[in-house]
Amino acid sequence: QKEVEQDPGPLSVPEGAIVSLNCTYSNSAFQYFMWYRQYSRKGPELLMYTYSSGNKEDGRFTAQVDKSSKYISLFIRDSQPSDSATYLCAFNTNAGKSTFGDGTTLTVKP
Amino acid sequence: EADIYQTPRYLVIGTGKKITLECSQTMGHDKMYWYQQDPGMELHLIHYSYGVNSTEKGDLSSESTVSRIRTEHFPLTLESARPSHTSQYLCASSQTGGQSNYGYTFGSGTRLTVV
Numbered sequence: 001q002k003e004v005e006q007d008p009g010p011l012s013v014p015e016g017a018i019v020s021l022n023c024t025y026s027n028s029a030f031q032y033f034m035w036y037r038q039y040s041r042k043g044p045e046l047l048m049y050t051y052s053s054g055n056k057e058d059g060r061f062t063a064q065v066d067k068s069s070k071y072i073s074l075f076i077r078d079s080q081p082s083d084s085a086t087y088l089c090a091f092n093t094n095a096g097k098s099t100f101g102d103g104t105t106l107t108v109k110p
Numbered sequence: 111e112a113d114i115y116q117t118p119r120y121l122v123i124g125t126g127k128k129i130t131l132e133c134s135q136t137m138g139h140d141k142m143y144w145y146q147q148d149p150g151m152e153l154h155l156i157h158y159s160y161g162v163n164s165t166e167k168g169d170l171s172s173e174s175t176v177s178r179i180r181t182e183h184f185p186l187t188l189e190s191a192r193p194s195h196t197s198q199y200l201c202a203s204s205q206t207g208g209q210s211n212y213g214y215t216f217g218s219g220t221r222l223t224v225v
Contacts (some may be wrong), residue, residue, distance in 0.1 A: 029185030034213045043200050044153075080170060088153070090213065094206065096141065102152040 003027045006089055006101030015110050019076040023089035023101050026070060030099070032092040033065050037085045038103070038104045044088055048074065079108045113137070116201050116217035123191055123224055131186045131220045133201030142184040143214065146170060146199040153200070159184055160206070191224045198222070 004021045015017055021035075032051045036044035048063040050056045056063045062075040076083055090099040114135040120138040123129055136141065144157040145168075155168030161209040172189050173195070184203075186197055200223050 006171065029137075036213070041198075041219070041221070043202070043219050044214075045216065046213040049212045067221075086150075092213075096206065097158070100153045105150070 001026065002015060003099055004091060004101045007104050008102065009104035010030065010107065011078055011104060012109065013109045015079060015081060015108055016107070018062060018108050019074075019079050019083070019105070019106060019108075020075075020093050021074040021087050021089075021104050023072050023096040024070055025031050025072075025091055025099075027091070027099070028070075030091040033062055033063070034090040034092070035061075035099070036088040036090060036100075039085045047087075053084050076106075078096070079106075081108050111146065114201060114215050114217040116199075116220050118220060120221050121171065122225070123222075125224055127191050127224075129191055129222070131188075131199055131201075131222070133186070133217060134181065134182050135184075135201075135203045135215070137203060137205070137215065138181065138202035139167070139215070140181065141182045141204045141206060142178065143202045143204075144168070144174075144176060144186050145202065147198045147200055147219075148183050148206070149198070158213055180211055186211045191202045191222075196222060196224050 014074040015100045034049040035047045037047045053067045064073040086103040086105045088103045090098045117132045145153045154170035156172040157176040159165045200219045201217040
């Protein structure tokens with residue numbers, strides 16, 4: 001069984017929609033939670049990170065962590081065509097090496 | 111500006127050639143990583159280093175080798191390229207300590223095609 005399961009997608013939404021991207025994990029040692037955005041033919045870029053249960057907001061993006069359920073989500077409000085990319089969840093233990101999800105490809109249509 | 115650089119961005123080479131993919135970072139990060147990623151597919155860790163003269167193989171078996179002689183430089187070498195090596199190679203770095211748990215900085219990648 002994989003340590004991380006990410007909703008596979010692909011996901012296609014109209015501009016302005018609210019997007020929910022989700023990952024579950026099984027390793028209780030994961031203490032740090034991240035979301036990366038990867039545009040086509042580029043490297044991933046860190047979008048958001050958190051280390052506690054609850055919500056963290058940054059502009060149109062909200063990262064949600066539920067440690068008791070081992071579930072994290074990324075919400076995108078008022079989605080824009082420029083948000084079209086692949087989104088990867090990632091998890092760290094205290095040792096620091098990341099475990100990545102397989103990615104969800106999002107297309108926001110004008 | 112602190113960043114991580116990969117060269118070349120694109121490379122087409124013939125089977126059997128030796129190649130080195132370059133990766134350098136200016137952030138002073140002690141940890142560096144190489145990932146392989148096919149289009150639309152997941153990241154596979156092939157090598158990592160936690161400091162100078164320290165290298166380890168990753169989760170995905172790879173015929174490549176790496177070296178870490180300087181903190182900022184982490185080149186990946188293929189002694190004899192084959193068509194099965196065709197892929198995108200991504201280099202990343204992170205810092206030990208609190209910041210290492212807040213994610214990696216990735217380069218833009220090298221897209222390798224072996225014909």
